[in-house]
Amino acid sequence: MSLQxxxxxxxTEAESASSQGHVPVGAVLVFQEKCLFxxxxxxxxxxxxxxHAEMKVLEMAMGHLSQEEWRMATLYVTLEPCPMCMGAILHTHLGRLVFGAANLKWGACGSVADLSHLYPSQNLEIIGGVLExxxxxxxxxxxxxxx
Incomplete structure (x- = not known):
């Protein structure tokens, strides 16, 4: 499957949030071309x-992936992560983060702040603007x- x-x-997850009265943000964790969570x-x-969607998915995945598998996993999220979520993402040693819309209020991947450089040895790849x-x-x- 493609990034899109x-x-x-x-x-689709974000639409579910909206229908339940929550801010419409959805997240998907992918490893080896399979949606894990x-x-x-x-x-x-x-x-x-x-x-937050990212926190929920990361929490579900804890204990299911080794550190090496986290480095090969990708998290897709419809909105650029906030500082709290970005901190959690960095602690998992995730390999790639893909987000949709920029978060002009709380974005921690460059829109407001860039926390990705807190762990320079981690080599987190960040791709923004997918289905923005x-x-x-x-x-x-x-x-x-x-x-």
């Missing part, structure tokens, strides 16, 4: 401020409906 195909799966944001309510317009449209529609 995997991101489309993450967008997928999830969406549950942080739309103040009771769950740490339940679809990701941004979903977020814009959600926040417009909230106003």
């Amino acid at each position: 195909d995997w991101m489309q799966l993450a967008l 997928k999830g969406h944001n549950l942080s739309g309510h103040s009771d769950f401020p740490l339940k 317009s679809q990701s941004q449209s979903l977020l814009s529609s959600f926040f417009k409906a909230c106003r």
